[in-house]
Every structure is written in C-alpha cells, then in structure tokens.
Amino acid sequence: MAEQANNEQPPQGEGPAEDGGTASQTSLAGRRTAGLGLLLGALGVVYGDIGTSPLYALKTVFTLDRGLVPDAPDVFGVISLVFWSIILIVSVKYVVFILRADNEGEGGVMALAALARKALLKDSGRRAGAVLALGALGAALFYGDSVITPAISVLSAVEGLEVISPQWAVVVLPVSAVILTLLFAIQRWGTGRVGAVFGPIMLLWFASLGVAGTAEVIRHPSVLAGLSPTYAALFIVGHPVIAFIAMGAVVLAITGAEALYADMGHFGRAPIRRAWFAIVFPALTLNYLGQGALILRAPDSRDNPFFLLLPGWAQLPMVVLATVATVIASQSVISGAFSVSREAMRLGFLPHLRIRQTSRRQYGQIYAPGVSWALFAAVLLVTFAFGSSTNLAAAYGVAVTGTFLITTTLFLVVARVLWHWTTWQVALFAVVVGSIELTFFTANLAKVTHGGWLTLLIAIILFTILLTWRRGAELVTARRIEREGPLRDFIDTLHATDIPWVPGTAVFPHPNKETTPLALRANVAHNHVRHERIVIITGRTANVPHIPWDQRLTIDDLGDPNDGIIHITAVFGFQDPTDFPEVLRPRRRPPPRTNDRPRSRLLPRLEDHTAVHPSARYGHLA
Known part of the structure; x- marks a missing residue:
C-alpha cells in the first residue's frame, strides 16, 4: 500500500497583476517574452555552427578540386547541390521530422537511441541492445565533430585578416587560441545566459549574410536558376567524378544539423523551428546565391568568396563580426556535447559526472565542467596541430556524415516501431534522405588519409570507453543485486x-x-x-x-x-x-x-x- 505525504503549501491562484491587468494577461505577456527569449537564445546557441558555414563551404568546394570550372553550369550545379542538401537534410529531415523524436524533451543521438531501445524492448532485447550500441557510436562521432567544429570555425574567421593583409598571417593562431580560451571560460554561465548575449549578435550576423548575398544577387539575378534541382542532376550526370569529390565539401554547408537536434533540450522544439524558417534558412540561401554570383562575375574570388563578397570598407568589420559569430558557432556543439553526455550517463555509458543546472526553468540547460575542459584541451591541440581551416576542412566531414547515417537509421526504427509508419513511408525516407547521406559519407572517406583519421580515432577511443564502462557497470550491478x-x-x-x-x-x-x-x-x-x-x-x-x-x-x-x-x-x-x-x-x-x-x-x-x-x-x- 502506498500513500503520498501531504505537506502544507502556500495557496496559489490568479490575482491582480502589478500593472493593473489580470494575472492571466501578465502570464500571457510573460510567455510571449519568454518565447522571444528562447528564439533568440536558439539563434545564438543552436544555429551558430550551420550559420557560419558560408565562411568556408563554397571556398572549400572550389579549391578542393581545380577541375571545377567557375562557369554557369558548374556554379549553378554546386549552388543547387548546396541548396537542396540544406532543404532535404536540414529542413525536412531534422527540422520537420527528427525534432519530433524527443526523449522527455531531450534530443541528440543518444536520446534517439533510448527511444528506439524502448520501442524494441518488447520484441527483441538483442535488437534493443544493438540500437543502443549504435547510439553510442553516434555519440562518439558527435564528440569527434565537437572537437573539430570550434577549431575550424574560429580559424576560418580569424583567417579573414589575411584577406586584408598577408602580414596578419602570423597572428592567426595566437588570436584563435585566445578566442577559444575565452569561449570555454564562459561556458559556466549556462546556455540561457550565453544565448541571451549571443542571440542578438547572431541576428545581426544573419542579417549581414542576407544583405551581402542580396546585393550580389540583384546585380546578377540569373544565379537564381541555381535553385532548380535540375542543375544538380545535370552536374552529377555531366561530371560524376568531380561531383562526387565536390559532395565531400558540400557537406560543410549542413554541418551543425546534428547539433541542432542535440541542443533541443536547451530551448525546445518550437523556438528552433521558428528561428530556422524565419531567419536562418533565408539568410543562408541568399548568401550562397550571392557567393555563386560573385564567382561567376570574378572567377578569382573563388579562393575566398565570402569576404570578397563585401566592399573593401566592410571587410574588416565583417572579420570582427565573423570572428564573434564563429565563437558562437562553437557553442552549438559544446552545449550539444553536454546534452549527449547527460544522456550517456542516464543510459549507463558514462560515470556520474558533475552536471550543473544553469536555468531555473529549462531542464535541458546544463553545464558539464569535466566535458567542457576536456573538449577545450582537445580543440586547442587540434588547432595548433592543423594550423589552418583549409587543413582542418580535410579532416571535417567524416564524423558528421557518419552521425547523419546513424541518426537516420535510429529514426527509421522509431518511426516504424513507435510511430507505426507504413513500409512505403519508411522506404521513401530511407531512399531520399539515406541515399544522399550515404553519398556524403562515401565522398568524405577519401579524406581519411588527409586528416579524417583524427575524428575517426577520437570516435573509436570514445566508443571503446562508452562500451567498456557500460559493460563494467552491468557486471558490477548484477553482482551487487546478487549480494543484496x-x-x-x-x-x-x-x-x-x-x-x-x-x-x-x-x-x-x-x-x-x-x-x-x-x-x-x-x-x-x-x-x-x-x-x-x-x-x-x-x-x-x-x-x-x-x-x-x-x-x-x-x-x-x-x-x-x-x-x-x-x-x-x-x-x-x-x-x-x-x-x-x-x-x-x-x-x-x-x-x-x-x-x-x-x-x-x-x-x-x-x-x-x-x-x-x-x-x-x-x-x-x-
């Protein structure tokens, strides 16, 4: 027989608000203010990574393989690949579908694996264990991404100084190291306070992206043809080898999508969706179109089309803004790593690390000091080891695309078993989304010998740690239960x-x-x-x-x-x-x-x- 203790509580109810309105009106205004705050916070934390991809995505595509010709068919083909990758992977897969798969408000590959495990436990314990191990692999790959993202983001912004004057090249690494140190030092504030500071800055960043891109599109409106999927198809058919190599760099335009899902617990589903469709997606599209138009007009600009998109007087202010934006970009994977770590602890893959709750309202807003400083050490090491965003771009992509594939696999399990999708719905999603992500993954395998081995090594080490800890915990728990x-x-x-x-x-x-x-x-x-x-x-x-x-x-x-x-x-x-x-x-x-x-x-x-x-x-x- 169970009973509930009945301790005294102060009375609660509606009363007059301080401003003369009713408490319900005050509450509604408060919710609207909180909603706007969450949207700005999501803009400042969640979308920093994908929002700074224009800094290096097209530059990497056109410098990765000089077989690409900066003429209309190739430029339109690349723009079309970028645009439709964003549409299908970010807008459709993550924003529309994956964000629905929350585990008590939490997101991330481990939360998705926990959902899939719950769905399969009734039918097959072995399959449930397999999806949980797959989630651990996805988490390990995400950690690898979390090491590379801050390094490449900050380096790519600070390297804008070299566009202004080559003499600034010697200060790129020291300045990057200082910025990264400050970034990790403020993590203790919590994502709520960090997002409140970063949100308005990212709003200015996305507005600048849109304005810079729009100015060039107005000069060359023909670039809008690149939005048609036919150019992507013609590009792939006409240059299959070049297109395959280009896909390894096109994926840079959608990095940050997994962090978008991992950060859901910090801000919730609705603010993330609203920020994407109202602000982020339009700004990114306009900027990529503007860079494509600039490359058509001035082919030499393909070495750094982002900064050359701006007039000379605006380049230095943009370097400063880009540097701040890339610092913010790193926040999405850092806070995502906190969320993934807590899910891993809940599922028994990690020991009980110290977790600090940083918000009185949002359960998902946390700070994990051990995870934060371990990431900082790894990021700083990678920054000095690779030395430039171009070198790091070669290492980037393997972990991201691997996580994409694992997330899609786990999502299909949840959709089929828990949401009861029909066979044709599962097959359609797998063919449309899975085939694109598989192409991205295989294209990035070529990077393994050029630096991609780093993220794989990090993932293998962490995957081994996760599985070893869980197995050890299972053995200890079984022994303890036997003795108890x-x-x-x-x-x-x-x-x-x-x-x-x-x-x-x-x-x-x-x-x-x-x-x-x-x-x-x-x-x-x-x-x-x-x-x-x-x-x-x-x-x-x-x-x-x-x-x-x-x-x-x-x-x-x-x-x-x-x-x-x-x-x-x-x-x-x-x-x-x-x-x-x-x-x-x-x-x-x-x-x-x-x-x-x-x-x-x-x-x-x-x-x-x-x-x-x-x-x-x-x-x-x-």
Whole structure:
C-alpha cells in the first residue's frame, strides 16, 4: 500500500497583476517574452555552427578540386547541390521530422537511441541492445565533430585578416587560441545566459549574410536558376567524378544539423523551428546565391568568396563580426556535447559526472565542467596541430556524415516501431534522405588519409570507453543485486527470526525497493539487531524545476504497516537540493481529510533518534 505525504503549501491562484491587468494577461505577456527569449537564445546557441558555414563551404568546394570550372553550369550545379542538401537534410529531415523524436524533451543521438531501445524492448532485447550500441557510436562521432567544429570555425574567421593583409598571417593562431580560451571560460554561465548575449549578435550576423548575398544577387539575378534541382542532376550526370569529390565539401554547408537536434533540450522544439524558417534558412540561401554570383562575375574570388563578397570598407568589420559569430558557432556543439553526455550517463555509458543546472526553468540547460575542459584541451591541440581551416576542412566531414547515417537509421526504427509508419513511408525516407547521406559519407572517406583519421580515432577511443564502462557497470550491478538479494525475502526473514529491536530510526538510501540495501543487511548480520523503525529511501529527479512538498514523498509500508519498515520515494525538481535529511524533516501539515487513509505513525517521528547514512546528505539518485 502506498500513500503520498501531504505537506502544507502556500495557496496559489490568479490575482491582480502589478500593472493593473489580470494575472492571466501578465502570464500571457510573460510567455510571449519568454518565447522571444528562447528564439533568440536558439539563434545564438543552436544555429551558430550551420550559420557560419558560408565562411568556408563554397571556398572549400572550389579549391578542393581545380577541375571545377567557375562557369554557369558548374556554379549553378554546386549552388543547387548546396541548396537542396540544406532543404532535404536540414529542413525536412531534422527540422520537420527528427525534432519530433524527443526523449522527455531531450534530443541528440543518444536520446534517439533510448527511444528506439524502448520501442524494441518488447520484441527483441538483442535488437534493443544493438540500437543502443549504435547510439553510442553516434555519440562518439558527435564528440569527434565537437572537437573539430570550434577549431575550424574560429580559424576560418580569424583567417579573414589575411584577406586584408598577408602580414596578419602570423597572428592567426595566437588570436584563435585566445578566442577559444575565452569561449570555454564562459561556458559556466549556462546556455540561457550565453544565448541571451549571443542571440542578438547572431541576428545581426544573419542579417549581414542576407544583405551581402542580396546585393550580389540583384546585380546578377540569373544565379537564381541555381535553385532548380535540375542543375544538380545535370552536374552529377555531366561530371560524376568531380561531383562526387565536390559532395565531400558540400557537406560543410549542413554541418551543425546534428547539433541542432542535440541542443533541443536547451530551448525546445518550437523556438528552433521558428528561428530556422524565419531567419536562418533565408539568410543562408541568399548568401550562397550571392557567393555563386560573385564567382561567376570574378572567377578569382573563388579562393575566398565570402569576404570578397563585401566592399573593401566592410571587410574588416565583417572579420570582427565573423570572428564573434564563429565563437558562437562553437557553442552549438559544446552545449550539444553536454546534452549527449547527460544522456550517456542516464543510459549507463558514462560515470556520474558533475552536471550543473544553469536555468531555473529549462531542464535541458546544463553545464558539464569535466566535458567542457576536456573538449577545450582537445580543440586547442587540434588547432595548433592543423594550423589552418583549409587543413582542418580535410579532416571535417567524416564524423558528421557518419552521425547523419546513424541518426537516420535510429529514426527509421522509431518511426516504424513507435510511430507505426507504413513500409512505403519508411522506404521513401530511407531512399531520399539515406541515399544522399550515404553519398556524403562515401565522398568524405577519401579524406581519411588527409586528416579524417583524427575524428575517426577520437570516435573509436570514445566508443571503446562508452562500451567498456557500460559493460563494467552491468557486471558490477548484477553482482551487487546478487549480494543484496530480494527485499521481500529479507523482510520475511526478519519476521521469522527473533532478532532484538533497538530504539530509533535508521535510514538507508537505496536506488530501488526491490533489493535489500547492503548496509541494512550488514547491520543485521554483524550487530544482530534491527532498529525499531527502518526507512529505505530512493531519490528521483523530475524534469521540472520544483516539486511541491505535498507531492514530494510517496510512502510504501511494503505490505506490513506494523513491522516498522517502510520505503519512501523522494522526488525532487532539478532546482531542488537532493537533501534526504531535509526532505524527511517533519513539517506542519493540515488536518487530515475525512477520506484520508490513516498515515503511518512512523513519518512524524523520523527525527527522533534517526541514524542516516552519510550519503543521504546528497541523495542516492537512481
């Protein structure tokens, strides 16, 4: 029999607002303000990566293979490939479909793997384990991407100084290192505060992208023909080898799509979608069209079309803005790495790392200090090892495209088993999206010998760590459960044994009520006594900021209300301190209602001679 503790709460209700309006009107205005804040925050954190791709995407396409001719067919073909890759992979796959697959508000490849595992557990434990391992591989590849993205983003922006004067080349690496250090130093602020600062800057960035692109498109409106998918098809048919090589660089235009999904827990689905369709997508399209028009007009500009798209007086301000934007671009994968790490901890692939909750409203806004500084060390090492964004571009893409394929595979499992998609729907999605991503992946395999090995090496190391930790945790847990034994059997033994009772209450934090706490078993075995009152307490953390006191405790007498042994489940909000002594402390309660069941006489006396295990101060969260 279980019952809920009924602690007193202050009354809640609508009343007059301070400005003379009703509380509901104030609440509506507050929600609108919060919605705008989340949209700006999403703009500042989620879209930094994909938003700075124009800095290097087309430049890399036209410098990767000099077989590309800067004439209308090739330029239109490349623009068409970029545009339709953005449409199909980012707009359709991620923004429309993948964002629907949230796991209690969280996104990312590990969250998707957890959803797929839940869907398959009823039918096949082996397949459920396989999709979870696939999710771990995707997470490992995402970590590899998280190392490369900050380095290439910051380097590509600071290298804009070389466009102004070649003499600035010597300061590119030191300035990049300083910027990266500052970026990781501010992570402790949390994505909410960081997004509030970065959001307006990214709004200015996307406005600048759109204006710069529009000016060139107005001069050469014929470039709009590149939006037609026929040019992409003709380009592939006419130059299959060159097109295949170009696809390895075209993928740079959609990097950041996976971070878009991983960051969903920080801001929510709606702000991310609105920011994409209202601001980001139009600005990116206009800028890529503008760069294509410039390459047609001045073929020599293909070595750095982004900065040459601007007049001379605007290039230095744009370098400054681009540098700030690329710092922000790195934020998307960094915060995504925090979210993926927490999902990995939940699923048992990582030990319990320190996680700081940085928002009083958004459960997904977190900061993981260990993850942050480990990434910083890896990013700084990669920056100095490769030295330029061009060298890093050769290493970029393998991890990103591998993660794309894994995400698509896991999504199709969720769509088929959990959402009950028909066979033709699954096949259509797999053919349209999967074939494009497979092409991207195979095209990027050519980069393995030119630097792509780095992200693969990072992924292999981390994948090994993830699987090893999970397997080790499974073995330890199985051994612990075996030693603990069933709680019901232990209680029956206590009932059948004439064991002395001693005054007081003993509290044992424990992750469940199915097995016996080892400390309880050891106390009985070595001291040959049991306390008059025994409390087994389990902590849970909910995805809301606070849990009211009247909903925080659930008491189960474990089938016998007179033996003095109970189990308590304590539920905390993510902003509530997980302090077991505090939550067990008696509080003033209202008189019981007539339909209330009699309460356990144990709860009001928990403070009387209570012995609590030291770990209860911090909670034993399952």
